[in-house]
Amino acid sequence: MSKRKSTLKVISVDSEIDLVQGLGELVKRLAKEAFTRQEQFHVGLSGGSMVKLLTKALIEADVDTNRWLFYFCDERHVPENSEDNTFHAYRKHWKTELPRIRDEQFVKADTSLDLESCASNYEVKIRTEVPIAGSLPQFDLLLLGMGPDGHTCSLFPEQPESLQQIHRLVIPIRNSPKPPPERITFTLPLINNARHVAFVVTGAEKAKVVEDVFVEVDKLFPAAWVDPKNGDLTLIVDENSGRYVRSLSS
Numbered sequence: 001m002s003k004r005k006s007t008l009k010v011i012s013v014d015s016e017i018d019l020v021q022g023l024g025e026l027v028k029r030l031a032k033e034a035f036t037r038q039e040q041f042h043v044g045l046s047g048g049s050m051v052k053l054l055t056k057a058l059i060e061a062d063v064d065t066n067r068w069l070f071y072f073c074d075e076r077h078v079p080e081n082s083e084d085n086t087f088h089a090y091r092k093h094w095k096t097e098l099p100r101i102r103d104e105q106f107v108k109a110d111t112s113l114d115l116e117s118c119a120s121n122y123e124v125k126i127r128t129e130v131p132i133a134g135s136l137p138q139f140d141l142l143l144l145g146m147g148p149d150g151h152t153c154s155l156f157p158e159q160p161e162s163l164q165q166i167h168r169l170v171i172p173i174r175n176s177p178k179p180p181p182e183r184i185t186f187t188l189p190l191i192n193n194a195r196h197v198a199f200v201v202t203g204a205e206k207a208k209v210v211e212d213v214f215v216e217v218d219k220l221f222p223a224a225w226v227d228p229k230n231g232d233l234t235l236i237v238d239e240n241s242g243r244y245v246r247s248l249s250s
């Protein structure tokens with residue numbers, strides 16, 4: 001029996017140009033599908049390498065983002081104008097590269113609140129904005145990255161208790177092994193209620209963990225817990241990170 005309930009689709013590409021194209025096609029298709037059900041397309045963003053890749057993908061796909069709403073699967077608890085803040089990173093790029101995306105399309109965390117309030121306040125915003133399915137908010141798409149240690153969002157292998165959270169949808173993270181130390185993050189119940197979760201993972205230093213997570217489904221790695229219960233799971237890898245998962249690609 002498969003170790004995962006969802007079916008994994010692997011898109012393995014040979015260049016960044018192809019990766020950007022594949023990501024652009026995916027988001028465009030999922031947005032179109034969402035608009036057959038509802039007025040808005042609800043997308044959860046990750047930080048790190050995703051910022052530049054998604055920016056390029058949206059430009060390349062030349063997609064109308066007018067009715068998209070952007071959320072943050074995790075956020076660093078730092079001032080909004082800090083270089084470490086994920087909203088700041090997107091805003092900085094999109095202001096010049098995707099100027100049609102408006103500030104009010106971001107549903108962002110209020111990092112001026114204390115850490116605990118920042119997490120609980122963001123959960124309330126998500127419960128208010130995102131359509132509900134099975135009593136939980138259901139994102140149309142979550143775009144996730146994965147670190148070389150197998151962390152995703154701000155769920156880290158050193159903090160396995162964060163994977164056991166069943167009541168809260170957004171939790172505070174203290175002493176994050178990766179700086180900055182204070183963050184908030186989506187939890188597994190929210191992540192696994194999404195209609196579609198897509199990981200985008202690049203770089204040779206992640207090849208082994210990609211195998212551990214997506215072939216072995218080794219639960220030592222938080223990313224291996226991502227398994228949308230009624231949704232689809234896609235992995236987009238480049239020639240370096242995807243070295244050991246070629247056999248899974250369609």
Ligand SMILES: O=C1O[C@H](COP(=O)(O)O)[C@@H](O)[C@H](O)[C@H]1O
Nearest residue numbers: 046047048049050145146147153
């Ligand atoms: O700290 C974080 O790291 C992960 C992975 O980042 P990457 O640069 O290795 O792709 C990212 O997905 C997450 O949002 C971020 O807070």
